[in-house]
Amino acid sequence: MILKKLICAVLGHQYVVSNNITAHVHEYRCKCCGEELTDTANGSVEKLTPKYKETNAILAEVYQRRMQRLSSGS
Template sequence: MEKTITKPALIPNLICNVFGHNFEVSKKVTFHVKEYQCSHCKKQMTTNSNGNLTDLTPKYKEINSILERIYNHKMLRLQEKSLISTIS
């Protein structure tokens, strides 16, 4: 029986505990709201209503999903409106 050696999850957490998280934008929900993920430990965060980072819980995932759908619909309507006004 072969044993495989896997990288323990302790090391990325240790790096984050010592040096802090290295958050990178993983998704742009709107112009102001983004989702972030740590490149080391994969912790996910998002911006809340005050603009501060908060844990990306299932509740915030749902909120961001709905907000993204509304934002995209609004942008589509604005593009159509500007296209119509350019033609007229």
């Protein structure tokens, strides 16, 4: 694990989208070391903490319910 973190420190992280919360909020994971990030409300990217995980889970539920309601109402 230390070698992977060293590689990321030298070459930089290789982030890929690991979870789409909404159309504008995503969670990212580094392919090499596994570090996780998420989009925040102000448009920046922050480390994925337990607080952000909980917030993203609630946001995903609300977003899914809204999408279902909009698709069935048309």
